Amino acid sequence: MTSETGTPLLELQRINKSFGAVHVLHDVDFTVHPGQVTALVGDNGAGKSTLIKCVAGIYPADSGTIVFEGAPVTVNSPRDAAALGIEVVYQDLALSDNLDVAQNMFLGRERKRKYRLPLLQKLLPRTLDEAAMEEAARETLARLSVRTVASVRQQVASLSGGQRQTVAIAKAVLWESKVVILDEPTAALGVAQTEQVLALVRRLAEAGHGVVLISHNMNDVFEVADRITALYLGRVAADVKASDVSRSQVVELITAGRSGDLGLAPSTAAESI
Amino acid sequence: MTQTSAPPEGARRADVRQGTRLRQAVGTIGGQNLSLVIALVAVLALFGSLNSDYLGWSNIQVMAQSATVVGLLALVQTVVIVCGALDISTGSQAGLTSVVSAMAFTSAGGNAMAGIGAALAVGVACGVVNGLIIVYGRVNPVIATLATLAAFKGVAQLISDGSAQGYVLGDDIFIFIGRGKIAGVPVLMWILLAVAIAVHILLKYTDVGRNIYAIGGNDTAARLAGIDINKYLISVYALAGLVAAVAGIILTARTGSGQPTSGSEGLELKAITAAALGGCALKGGRGGVGGTLLAVALLGALDNGLTVQGVNSFWQNVAQGTLLVCAVVIQQRRSGERPVGLPT
Numbered sequence: 001m002t003s004e005t006g007t008p009l010l011e012l013q014r015i016n017k018s019f020g021a022v023h024v025l026h027d028v029d030f031t032v033h034p035g036q037v038t039a040l041v042g043d044n045g046a047g048k049s050t051l052i053k054c055v056a057g058i059y060p061a062d063s064g065t066i067v068f069e070g071a072p073v074t075v076n077s078p079r080d081a082a083a084l085g086i087e088v089v090y091q092d093l094a095l096s097d098n099l100d101v102a103q104n105m106f107l108g109r110e111r112k113r114k115y116r117l118p119l120l121q122k123l124l125p126r127t128l129d130e131a132a133m134e135e136a137a138r139e140t141l142a143r144l145s146v147r148t149v150a151s152v153r154q155q156v157a158s159l160s161g162g163q164r165q166t167v168a169i170a171k172a173v174l175w176e177s178k179v180v181i182l183d184e185p186t187a188a189l190g191v192a193q194t195e196q197v198l199a200l201v202r203r204l205a206e207a208g209h210g211v212v213l214i215s216h217n218m219n220d221v222f223e224v225a226d227r228i229t230a231l232y233l234g235r236v237a238a239d240v241k242a243s244d245v246s247r248s249q250v251v252e253l254i255t256a257g258r259s260g261d262l263g264l265a266p267s268t269a270a271e272s273i
Numbered sequence: 274m275t276q277t278s279a280p281p282e283g284a285r286r287a288d289v290r291q292g293t294r295l296r297q298a299v300g301t302i303g304g305q306n307l308s309l310v311i312a313l314v315a316v317l318a319l320f321g322s323l324n325s326d327y328l329g330w331s332n333i334q335v336m337a338q339s340a341t342v343v344g345l346l347a348l349v350q351t352v353v354i355v356c357g358a359l360d361i362s363t364g365s366q367a368g369l370t371s372v373v374s375a376m377a378f379t380s381a382g383g384n385a386m387a388g389i390g391a392a393l394a395v396g397v398a399c400g401v402v403n404g405l406i407i408v409y410g411r412v413n414p415v416i417a418t419l420a421t422l423a424a425f426k427g428v429a430q431l432i433s434d435g436s437a438q439g440y441v442l443g444d445d446i447f448i449f450i451g452r453g454k455i456a457g458v459p460v461l462m463w464i465l466l467a468v469a470i471a472v473h474i475l476l477k478y479t480d481v482g483r484n485i486y487a488i489g490g491n492d493t494a495a496r497l498a499g500i501d502i503n504k505y506l507i508s509v510y511a512l513a514g515l516v517a518a519v520a521g522i523i524l525t526a527r528t529g530s531g532q533p534t535s536g537s538e539g540l541e542l543k544a545i546t547a548a549a550l551g552g553c554a555l556k557g558g559r560g561g562v563g564g565t566l567l568a569v570a571l572l573g574a575l576d577n578g579l580t581v582q583g584v585n586s587f588w589q590n591v592a593q594g595t596l597l598v599c600a601v602v603i604q605q606r607r608s609g610e611r612p613v614g615l616p617t
Contacts, residue, residue, distance in 0.1 A: 058497075079499040094497045096490035098558035099483075107487050108498030110480040127478040 007070045009034045009210040010055070010086070010179050015064035017050055024050045025061070026234045031227075032179055032210040037201060039213045039221040039242070042231030043254050048214050049091075051231070052181055056088045057081040069178075082109075087172035091183040095164055095171075097157040101149060102130075102137040104156055105171040111136075140174045141166075143207075144200055162193025169200055173209070180204055181212040186220050198224050218247045232257035237264050305552035305604065309567040312596075313574060320578030327581050334459055338527075340573030341461040342367065342520045342536075344566065346544035347551070348465075348472050349516040351565045354548050355476065356509050357489040357557025358407065358414040361541050363517045365425035366399045368537035370521030372429045375439030375531025378447075385446035388525075392518045399425055400514020404507030422541065429533040438531035451526030461523060468516060473562040485509065489557025546593060547572055550600045572596070 010032040017025040025047045032038050042048050054061040057075040065072050068084050075081050081088070095104045111133050112126035137152040148163050156164060165185055172180045182201065186194040201224050205211045215221050221228060222242060230237040230253040237253045238245075240262065252259035321328040346363045353360045370392040378388030399421070406417045441447040453460040476482035487495040488502055496502055524536045551568035553560030572593060579589050605616060 077499065078497055082499065088497075090497060092493065094491070094494035096487045096494045096558070098486060098490035103483060103487075104494075107494065108484065108500050110483055112480065125474075125479060127474070128480060128483065 006033070008032060008067075009069060011067040012051070012055065013065040013067065015051065015054060015061045015066075017047075017054060017059075017061050024234050025054070028064070028231070028234070028236055029239070030229055030236070031239070032212055033227075034178070034210045035205055035208050036226040037205045037211045037213055037224050038227045038229060039215060039225035040229050040231065041215060041221060041250060041254055042237075045233075046231040046254070047234040048231055049183065052088060052183060052212070052214065055081065055086060055181065082175060082177075085176065085178035086181070087175055087177040087179070088181045089165075089168045089172050089183060089185060091187060095156045095168060098155070100153050100155050101159075101167050102134045102152040104167060105137045105140070105152075105174050106133045107171075109175070136174065137170070140170050144170055144173060144203060146170060146200070148196060160193070161188050162190070162196055165189065165193070165197050166200060169197070169204070173204065177209065179210045179212065181214070183214045184216070185213070186215070186217060194220070218250060221250070222247060230254055230263075232264060235264060238262045306564050306567055308600075308603065309551065309564065309571055313567060313571045316571060316574045316578060320574070320581060323578075324581050327578060332577070332581070334462075336573050336577045337462045337465075338459055339577070340569050341465045342523055343540060343543045343547060343572070344465045344569040345468055345516050345520045345523070346540055347547035347565050347569050348468055348562060349513040350541075350544040350548045351551070351553055351560050351562065352472060352476065352485065353509055353513050354545075354553040354555060355489045355557060355560050356485055356506060357492065358506065358509070359418065359545070359555065360403065360510065360513045361415065361418040361545070362399070362403060362421040362425055363513060363520075363544055364537050364539060364541035365422045365429065366396055366514055366517035367521040367524060367540055368533050369399065369425045369429040370396045370518040371524040371537060372433045372438050372521075372531035372533050374518075374522050374525045375437075375441055376432065378441055378444070379439040383444060385441070385444045388441070389446075389522055392522050392525075393515060396514040396516075396518025396521065397511050398514070399517070400511035401507060403514070404510035407510070408503045408506050426534060426538075433531060433533045435533060437528075437533075437535075439525075440530050441525055442529040447526045447529075450523060451529075461527075464519065464523070468519070469562055469566055476561060481505075486558055489559070491558075543572070543593075546597050550597055552604070554604075568600075 008031045012028060012030040015025050015028040015030070016023070028047070028051055030040070030051065040048050040051070053059055055066065055075065057077045057080045060076060066075055067073070068086075073084060075084070075086070096107065099107070111129045113129040115124065115126070134152055141149055141152065146166050148166055149159070156167065159167065169180070169182065169185070185197050185201065189197060198220060201211060201213060205226070213221065213225060225242045227239065228242050228245065228250060229239045230250060232253065235257070237257045245262070249259040249262060253263050257264045317328065326332055346367065350360060350363065373395045374388040374392035377391035378385060381387035403418055403421055406412050406421070407414050410417070442451070450460055455463055476485065484495065484500045484505060487498065487500065488505055492502060520540070521537070525531050528536060547568040548560065548565050549555065550571065551560065551564030551566070553565070575592055575596070576589050579592065580586065610616065
């Protein structure tokens with residue numbers, strides 16, 4: 001079905017996940033290629049967030065394989081995912097309001113100062129290297145051509161929605177991540193801010209990251225996505241090139257699971273309900 | 274607006290510049306700390322003018338010594354509150370460890386190190402119990418430590434039979450802790466200073482401290498960043514227990530024997546008062562050693578001043594309570610929260 005060449009960055013194969021009696025994901029296959037934006041679309045409760053959380057190590061899949069750069073991997077915690085180079089930007093942004101931009105970007109992975117003497121290195125607790133972190137944060141923002149965040153020493157509480165989203169994305173990119181997953185990055189943003197964030201998403205892909213964009217918004221999806229994977233009640237309804245489908249087809253895939261000759265077989269779609 | 278005569282452009286710009294410079298200065302010290310400094314200076318000036326001995330070195334030492342125990346508990350309370358939690362049981366922990374230090378000292382045949390070691394171990398154990406109840410029992414920190422406040426006090430009374438235990442002032446180490454001086458400054462002040470510096474370094478210059486602030490600010494974000502919140506909470510409570518034990522040992526050294534309740538009762542509220550007065554937001558993520566120490570100094574100076582002036586000691590409680598309410602009201606006004614429903 002895919003026309004892509006080369007190994008995909010991330011490949012999920014036949015992922016299943018249940019919460020108690022509720023079977024949320026049915027044999028879901030999902031592929032992310034480097035340098036592309038893959039949109040993951042679906043209605044509320046289709047299983048988008050669950051799928052992402054399986055990849056991010058928030059909760060493990062019941063069955064299925066995660067293949068990263070051609071090798072099967074296990075992801076049991078957010079740290080595992082981060083170690084592979086998978087970063088997730090959550091919908092609620094997961095920024096700490098009382099910390100500043102640089103502190104948030106390095107949260108949980110702070111850089112520490114090195115002592116010149118190896119003896120001191122062993123004896124003394126290593127303190128934070130604020131200057132290096134500030135520098136790296138500033139560089140990352142510059143690399144992403146972010147001009148909306150004036151200072152990396154600003155408290156996150158004082159930032160606007162778009163700026164916060166920008167910081168959250170920059171945080172993901174800071175870690176030489178290969179796959180960046182964005183959960184509804186434009187959901188709470190105004191028009192101009194949405195444009196800025198989408199431009200940033202595009203730049204991420206152009207820089208070679210594999211980008212996953214979870215969205216409800218067809219405008220956003222068609223503006224930046226190369227591929228579209230539609231979920232319908234926990235099943236993959238379609239995995240198509242964005243240029244091969246129309247908006248109305250994608251909307252049908254989301255709401256009914258099928259559209260013309262695309263999508264789930266009528267019986268499967270009906271049975272899922 | 275354009276009709277009214279505006280000041281010349283240059284003058285206005287100078288005003289603005291001066292304004293920002295002032296704001297920068299306030300920013301580095303912190304508005305909260307600045308008002309504490311002003312209040313402290315006011316209190317010192319007031320009582321100093323009423324009584325010339327008040328600002329004498331000997332009285333300042335008295336002030337500092339009586340503030341040490343509260344100061345220690347307030348410092349760890351700061352760490353606990355920055356996490357977004359609360360430890361009400363620190364006073365009972367100090368009482369329990371005071372008894373333990375004296376009893377272990379006596380039963381080890383007058384070995385001070387045994388007494389101190391036992392007290393520290395019991396303190397850490399108390400803290401770990403708090404942490405485990407909160408994290409794995411899923412009990413709200415206020416309720417959990419309210420329960421252990423009663424329980425630890427009960428244990429202290431049980432093992433001591435409700436009365437003072439042992440006599441430690443025959444021992445050089447305890448005498449040194451309680452009465453000794455290094456370079457003319459009481460050992461107690463050195464202990465407080467050392468703990469303050471250690472906590473300050475922990476909070477401001479290490480990743481552990483950064484993570485503690487993150488947990489208090491947004492625990493979901495902290496968890497998603499891979500921070501083991503449970504480990505942190507239990508460790509923070511263990512630290513609170515450890516420092517409460519130091520306070521307990523000091524109580525023993527100061528009074529000469531292990532005190533189950535007298536001397537330690539009510540300390541937890543004083544510690545929380547000092548932390549809140551010093552700018553800790555009870556919802557977590559905000560506060561620091563500087564503010565807490567200033568608040569401890571302010572409360573100590575106020576208490577001592579009222580005593581020196583011969584004011585009925587019951588008024589001290591009224592003054593302390595009033596000060597706390599004023600401080601928090603000012604803090605909330607500054608944050609510009611709308612007066613609707615319960616405050617956050």
